[in-house]
Amino acid sequence: MPQRSLDLDLDLELHPQTARQRQGRESLAALSEPEQRAAVLARHRAEWADHLDLWWDAHHTRNLELARLAKLQAETLRIRQADERRAWSLDADADPTVTLDPAQNLARIHELLRALNLGPAH
Numbered sequence: 001m002p003q004r005s006l007d008l009d010l011d012l013e014l015h016p017q018t019a020r021q022r023q024g025r026e027s028l029a030a031l032s033e034p035e036q037r038a039a040v041l042a043r044h045r046a047e048w049a050d051h052l053d054l055w056w057d058a059h060h061t062r063n064l065e066l067a068r069l070a071k072l073q074a075e076t077l078r079i080r081q082a083d084e085r086r087a088w089s090l091d092a093d094a095d096p097t098v099t100l101d102p103a104q105n106l107a108r109i110h111e112l113l114r115a116l117n118l119g120p121a122h
Contacts (some may be wrong), residue, residue, distance in 0.1 A: 016075055040088055044081050052079060079108065 014022075024043075028036050051073050058066035083105075085091050 022097065037088055037090060041090065044084075047077055047081070069116070072115055076112055079105075 002031040028039055032038060050069065054066065057063070058070045060064060
């Protein structure tokens with residue numbers, strides 16, 4: 001089956017942080033497999049640390065929009081990192097062949113983007 005990219009119909013420029021993440025993924029290939037797995041786990045921890053900063057800001061300022069963003073970010077991290085852990089077999093009992101249906105993944109991504117007013121309205 002040919003691979004296809006997800007077309008989210010978004011007209012967004014590549015954010016500098018996104019470009020750095022892409023470079024990081026490309027440089028990951030130069031590492032040994034144990035180093036790659038350790039790098040993935042370190043990134044997951046850093047992403048949750050970033051999320052915790054956002055959550056604390058929302059909590060201390062009582063900012064509802066920031067709280068919603070923190071919630072959406074947590075849901076996105078949970079979904080994405082769970083699939084990535086399965087792909088890397090990082091969970092001892094993980095089956096790397098089990099994942100959400102691609103159509104379900106795409107529908108959930110669109111739902112999250114609409115909630116952030118970043119995606120198509122339909």
